[in-house]
Amino acid sequence: MKGLSNLAVASLLFLGQSCTQSINNQNVENMKETAKTEHYTFELSNKVTRQKVTFNNRYGITLTGDLYSPKSRSNEALPALAISGPFGAVKEQSSGLYANQMAERGFVVLAFDPSYTGESGGEPRAVASPDINTEDFSSAVDFLGIQKIVDRNKIGIIGICGWAGFALNATAIDKRIKAVATASMYDMTRVMSKGYNDVVTLEERTKTLEQLGEQRWKDAEAGIFHAGAVLNPEKLKGDEPQFVKEYYDYYRTPRGFHERSLNSTGAWNATNALSFMNMPILTYIKEISPRPMLLIAGEKAHSRYFSEDAYKNASEPKELMIIPNAVHVDLYDNVDVIPFDKLEIFFKEHLK
Structure with missing residues (x-):
């Protein structure tokens, strides 16, 4: 945000300028061990079934998801949704909650x-990619489209937080996606390269890229990928920006904590930002048209401007919905704030 130092911006944007751990085989084994834990941050609806599934993306990476479907349904193929996000979260958090709610409303939903x-x-762990994560959405569409209970001509997607940007990018390139909605949108390529509100100067950007280059030398010399600073510490000092406190309140408390979530317990690797620095993912947002988009943001969210700018740059049909008094993380899990009725109406209107 405006007023933060470049160092604060860099750490908050997962640039990982301090190396606190290494991503090695032991870390991977620990992740596999915690993967045995079945813990969801919300209760499964008694109107919904949930099934664990796997599918491959175009790069040969096996993705794991939960397939939600309404218990009461006819033999007719149903409209479907693919959902992911926030950036650094897992399917047992926000995306699963959204899937659970939308399955109640008659959709087959894949949270992954x-x-x-x-x-x-995918190895090494704790890596993100504008290209591969966009492909993840299309591979989720692949999976949904070959299910007998799904009408492949009625598939939409929802992206939350950083995955909202990937959702828009995927929709622009994948014409099989008939409608897209976003919640608390982030354009991760924009925020990593330019900082919040685009305040990073060319000099600061150059310095960050030089630091990332030095980190590559360290990784190469050690033969491992180092991890950056922990995203959300176990305790706050008290002088953090308000939105950092809000992230903490979700990811580090029983409200939204999950063992496998990088935002709850870990960090992206220290060079994660590299591929985001010069690949603007919303370049072709106008090509989503004539398919519809719905952008949802909180009135008091620090991320609100991403949705507003995407709305300005997109072509019709488009809709921007600002939720009164809501902050960024309210759209993660606050079922009294998230406009699920609106999402139902939007997708039932456009997936037909």
């Missing part, structure tokens, strides 16, 4: 862990 995180495959 992105490549290199959660229960999904």
